[in-house]
Amino acid sequence: MYKIVKKRVLNPTVTMMDIYAPLVAKKAEAGQFIILRVNNDGERIPLTVAGYDRVAGTVKIIFQIVGGTTMLLNAKEEGDYIQDFVGPLGCATKTDGIKKVCIVGGGVGCAIALPVAQKFHELGCEVHSIIGFRNKDLLILEDEFKACSTKLTVMTDDGSYGRQGVVTAPLKEAIESGENYDEVITIGPLIMMKFVVAATKPYGVPTTVSMNPIMIDGTGMCGGCRLTVGGKTKFACVDGPDFNGFEVDFDEAMARSDAYAEFEQKAREKNCNLFKGAK
Amino acid sequence: MAIQPKKHEMPVQPALVRARNFEEVALGYSEKVAVAEAQRCLNCKNKPCVEGCPVNVAIPDFISKVKTGDFEGAYQIISESSSLPAVCGRVCPQETQCESKCTVGIKFEPVGIGRLERFVADWHNAHFKGKLALPTPNGHKVAVVGSGPSGLTCAGDLAKKGYKVTVFEALHVAGGVLVYGIPEFRLPKEIVEKEVETLKKYGVDIETNVVIGKTLTVDELFEDGYEAVFIGSGAGLPRFMGIKGESLKGIYSANEFLTRANLMKAYRADAQTPILRAKNVAVVGGGNVAMDAARTALRLGAESVRIIYRRSMEELPARKEEVEHAEEEGVKFDILRNPVEIIGYNNPNDRRDRKNGCVTGIKVIKCELGEPDEKGRRKPVEVAGSEYVIDVDCVIMAIGTSPNPLIKNTTEGLEVNRHGGIIVEEDTGKTSKDGVYAGGDAVTGAATVILAMGAGKTAAKAIDTYLSKN
Numbered sequence: 001m002y003k004i005v006k007k008r009v010l011n012p013t014v015t016m017m018d019i020y021a022p023l024v025a026k027k028a029e030a031g032q033f034i035i036l037r038v039n040n041d042g043e044r045i046p047l048t049v050a051g052y053d054r055v056a057g058t059v060k061i062i063f064q065i066v067g068g069t070t071m072l073l074n075a076k077e078e079g080d081y082i083q084d085f086v087g088p089l090g091c092a093t094k095t096d097g098i099k100k101v102c103i104v105g106g107g108v109g110c111a112i113a114l115p116v117a118q119k120f121h122e123l124g125c126e127v128h129s130i131i132g133f134r135n136k137d138l139l140i141l142e143d144e145f146k147a148c149s150t151k152l153t154v155m156t157d158d159g160s161y162g163r164q165g166v167v168t169a170p171l172k173e174a175i176e177s178g179e180n181y182d183e184v185i186t187i188g189p190l191i192m193m194k195f196v197v198a199a200t201k202p203y204g205v206p207t208t209v210s211m212n213p214i215m216i217d218g219t220g221m222c223g224g225c226r227l228t229v230g231g232k233t234k235f236a237c238v239d240g241p242d243f244n245g246f247e248v249d250f251d252e253a254m255a256r257s258d259a260y261a262e263f264e265q266k267a268r269e270k271n272c273n274l275f276k277g278a279k
Numbered sequence: 280m281a282i283q284p285k286k287h288e289m290p291v292q293p294a295l296v297r298a299r300n301f302e303e304v305a306l307g308y309s310e311k312v313a314v315a316e317a318q319r320c321l322n323c324k325n326k327p328c329v330e331g332c333p334v335n336v337a338i339p340d341f342i343s344k345v346k347t348g349d350f351e352g353a354y355q356i357i358s359e360s361s362s363l364p365a366v367c368g369r370v371c372p373q374e375t376q377c378e379s380k381c382t383v384g385i386k387f388e389p390v391g392i393g394r395l396e397r398f399v400a401d402w403h404n405a406h407f408k409g410k411l412a413l414p415t416p417n418g419h420k421v422a423v424v425g426s427g428p429s430g431l432t433c434a435g436d437l438a439k440k441g442y443k444v445t446v447f448e449a450l451h452v453a454g455g456v457l458v459y460g461i462p463e464f465r466l467p468k469e470i471v472e473k474e475v476e477t478l479k480k481y482g483v484d485i486e487t488n489v490v491i492g493k494t495l496t497v498d499e500l501f502e503d504g505y506e507a508v509f510i511g512s513g514a515g516l517p518r519f520m521g522i523k524g525e526s527l528k529g530i531y532s533a534n535e536f537l538t539r540a541n542l543m544k545a546y547r548a549d550a551q552t553p554i555l556r557a558k559n560v561a562v563v564g565g566g567n568v569a570m571d572a573a574r575t576a577l578r579l580g581a582e583s584v585r586i587i588y589r590r591s592m593e594e595l596p597a598r599k600e601e602v603e604h605a606e607e608e609g610v611k612f613d614i615l616r617n618p619v620e621i622i623g624y625n626n627p628n629d630r631r632d633r634k635n636g637c638v639t640g641i642k643v644i645k646c647e648l649g650e651p652d653e654k655g656r657r658k659p660v661e662v663a664g665s666e667y668v669i670d671v672d673c674v675i676m677a678i679g680t681s682p683n684p685l686i687k688n689t690t691e692g693l694e695v696n697r698h699g700g701i702i703v704e705e706d707t708g709k710t711s712k713d714g715v716y717a718g719g720d721a722v723t724g725a726a727t728v729i730l731a732m733g734a735g736k737t738a739a740k741a742i743d744t745y746l747s748k749n
Binding site for chain 1: 449450451459487488489490493494495513514515516517519521525526527528529531532534535538539542543544550551552553555633635636683684685
């Protein structure tokens, strides 16, 4: 069992938790992920590492309440325990040879982008961050991004905060204005990452995307997380989750990602009713 | 007394009933039938059956005990050689091992050794109330990576010699392929749990949720005071064919499909893990895993399930009994067929149509058997122009696995072959790295439970020799 040491609600649909898992905390790096089960018989879900404290032995996770499992997880409070927590899995984000980087995060993906930005900042790189949200209410981690970025641009779809528009607009402007990024790293919804890649490709700026496909074991056994990258089958759990954005087949990844959409919706409704009953 | 020419029948659930439930297919011998079957054994002098067993169970000795009704005595004899008798009695391919060598089998059907082993193990699990004779600790610590058949066997053998053994398991439950791969109806998970509990009683610690190669490395295990490490991490990434359409929705690797159904219990109505409840399923491949996947698909409510295999029924690598069970339950065999493409739904007028990207059919080409290959199996040769499409909404690829890269990538000095399998000395399981031993699918690629157990046993013996010297 793994203790929830801290819980913070970041916005109505996004929650942050620090989980006591010293073995995972000792090894975790930005870009890696963990798999957890909330309860016995629970589903295994992958969540990207949003931070870690090697001394305290905790790993930070940030999750959006999208399905039955994240709803159960969100119902847990500080001091409660979750059944299983395993990691760190996948490969850490590569930082070699990068001096200037642009981090592009979207929605809850910003939670995963943050430790990557922090890592580059610690390494002394120039970090530009562009973070986008649907609206002001969904904005998360602005202060944290500010602290590790030389330049931060906040975008909202409806203009209720920061600049109105999509993240690719300021990214294109920056590239055109002569910002020579060694790398663009983007983490967020598949459709956003697809457009980020479409924006950087004409300029040939190397672009890394962090994929978060459906997974079960997360250790290279089930093959559920497979993606087509550069025409070859790759497994996000052992080959990724970071991939060269120019090579990822996003259309396929998007189609595969909603394979269980109906089940998810039912699970969410069922759990919703359960909680209603309890309250 | 004349020998009864045939094995005593194993009682089973009726085919059409069991094809719709997840309960165990075979029901096991009664005491009376077990004794009668044991009496078919001649207790012959040269005991060829023992050589046929990868872990060399003293077969005639345990059967002699069954003859006299001393079932616990029989269990004690088996457990000297096998840490998982209730498992082996169910999933071993006895027909190509012990039973294939049986003297009775020369003229008649061989003695039902597997059925008797299963009976004895189940009898012990149901009746044994005594205390296990625990060994004196010898002060040595050994780490075992993976809690599948090879790891559990290695751990059990070492623990019985007094070693302090810790087993590290990546998943949330111990058992490896016995829990995620082999279905409930062939090997109830309760039985695996019992076997694991027995090992714990011998002092084996099981640490779940630890991925060696990620959470901890092999070198760190040595730093933590383990004096030897056994790697039994199992087979790895599933193989795909590389044909068009293989990433459509509704296509599973057998590993994923079986893991959802077995480990995550997706077959239950209240399961939190989803699984596609398909109507028409095609399983590609002809091994035991393919049979397990096909029979699981039936039990999940499929109207039709077919095996697509490129050779003929004679070449099917699955156990004969599994093939027969599958056929009885209604699985169809499209033999001499090879998939060339998987076809998906596409509505060009509505990109948001949920059905877009879902499987609708599998295009196969007919094959004929040509010249034998290097293994002596006749090669399938495609018949030009014979392609046709079978309507399916789910395809399961059961065509093998490639070794997992996690341990290889993080363990300096551990040599692997060109397929990625760990290289070991056959007689000892010793790897290229000092103090590190390996066995099971991580070495051989996908094979059987009993071969993995044999490898775990060999390595345990070698580790004991290695640590006794120090």
